[in-house]
Amino acid sequence: MNSIFHFASLFIFREAAMKYYSKSDIIKYVEVGKKKTIRVYNSLYLEIRSKGNASWVYRFQLNNHRSQMVIGVYSDTNPELMCYDKAMKQAIDYNAMVLNGDNPKLDKLRKKYHDIETVNDLADLYIEQKRKHIKTIYPLIRIYNKDIKPYIGHLLLNKVHPFDIYELVQKVVNSGRHSVATQALYLCKNIFKLGVKSQLITSNPAENYTAKEDAGGAALPRDVVLMEDDIKIMFEVFRQYPKKVPEQTYIGITLLLIFGMRKMELFSARWQDVNFDRMLFQIFADNTKSKKSLAIPIPEDTLFLFDRLKVLAGRSEYLFPARKLSTRPFISDDTINHSIADLFGKVINTREPSENVLGLAGVPEFSPHDLRRSFRTLLAAHGVPREIAERCLNHADSRLIRTYNRYEYAKERKEAHELMAKIILPLAYSR
Incomplete structure (x- = not known):
């Protein structure tokens, strides 16, 4: 009996010694905004990140396993967020669950599934x-x-x-x-x-x-390639329809044919990705299909395109900023697709289709990804070796090649992109 009383006395003393914070204390701390975590109640904490920015965290131990979960964003004024009173009530409910042997974190995850009806x-x-x-x-x-x-x-x-x-x-x-x-x-x-x-x-x-x-069968692999004559006519048609192919899109298509990049590797790029001192265009692993980073050499002949993009982009951190109000700050995936499809007389959304001006001019129907295939084909047609062309495309090598061949072909890739600039620029910007 004495030992039990002694344990209880120690527990009560420990709880009494612990610092708790009132509602007014919380408001003051969040207004100050000093980064810290404070204990508000048994297992309930408030993580303050900056002024006016804090989250409620519930910490608990079940079966000798410690866990924690964010239960809400703090606000004393916004009813859609979690105030002091709501957080206290939630903590009391979770404490009861833990005493009953239930896991609040798992229960919260399960509720997400229970809410799925449609x-x-x-x-x-x-x-x-x-x-x-x-x-x-x-x-x-x-x-x-x-x-x-x-x-x-x-x-x-x-x-x-x-x-x-x-x-x-x-x-x-x-x-x-x-x-x-x-x-x-x-x-x-x-x-x-x-x-x-x-x-x-x-x-x-x-x-x-x-x-x-x-569903009409699986899609057949595409094999459309644009050669020099096709590309020359394509750009001639583009120049006749500047409203359908704005200058940013025109420059983007030009750069896709010179760099061989995937569409959104280019159109989602930031200016910080372009290093004009070292003349390199950096694409990062998390923005590539192959999960491989690559520094693409920038041919000097293309600098006037980047100068023009800088003017068109204004103060944006992106090379191709969104032209309309959007959830994304850079140009939409569909922008270039719609420009090309429109000039092939395809229906775009609810608009009336335009005349098939590209088709009537003799250009084979192509998609933006076909520009990448055209880049690869033109390199082969002008004698660029396979391993260099594949590295320019940033294709993933087999595991054996990745293990034993670490050479990056930087010099050879630079020459390959300079070659493409000499082929494409006169077609896009003929005097």
Whole structure:
């Protein structure tokens, strides 16, 4: 009995000795904004990052395992955020859960799944998870928003019938976009597959459909290449339609043909990525498909293009800043696609298609990625060895080659890009 009383006395003494903070204390500390973490209540802490910026953190120990979780952003005035009273109530509830042997962190994660009721909810979860693993998430979002969401996004998960999937895929097929129909079908399959794995639904309504039978077949590999004559005519047409191909887009297409970069490696680049002292254009591993960084030599002949881009960009930190109000500060993925498709007489959104001026001029129908293939083909046509051309494209080598060949071909790549500048610039900027 004495030992129990002694333990309880020690516990009470320890709790009494610990510093707690009142609501007025919290307001003062957050207003000052000094970076620190303070203990507000049993297991409840406030992390102050800067003036007016703080978050509530709950720390607990369960089965000898310590854990913590952010439970809200602090605000004493915004009812949508978490004030002192709300945080205290939440901490008391979590303390009761821990005493009962439950894990508040797991419970919070499970609730996210419990709130998933519609196809839109499940699609948001799928895209959120996919975003962690792939760089190019935007095409998936675009296909979902345009070709899936309008038809089944509002439906409850248990109300989606396989025929609904068939109908939406057929609408895309009938619009002539067979490749997009296949992508839409695969996206449906993967979204509902996540639902089955998470036990939100018992079956996948898209499971029994195939691209070959129901979506017009898998897309064939593209083999379009623009040679010098095609590129010359392409730029001539572009100059006739400056409103459809603004100067930024014109310069961007020119640089894509000289550097061989992927479209968004160029259009999402910052000025800090371009080093004019060393004449290098740096692309970083997290912005490349191959997950390899590369310093691209800048031919001196292209400097006037960068000077012009600087004027057009104004004070923006990006080479190609967004032209309209957007969630992203740089140019949209679709901008160059729409410019090219419009001049081939393709339907863009709800606008009436233009005349197929590029096709009538004899230019084979191409996409922005075909410019990269054209870059590679022109290098081969002008005698640039394979290993140098592949390194210019920043293609991933086999593991064996990566292990034993560490040479970066910097001198040879510089010569290759200078060669491309001498080929492309006269075609784009003929006197």
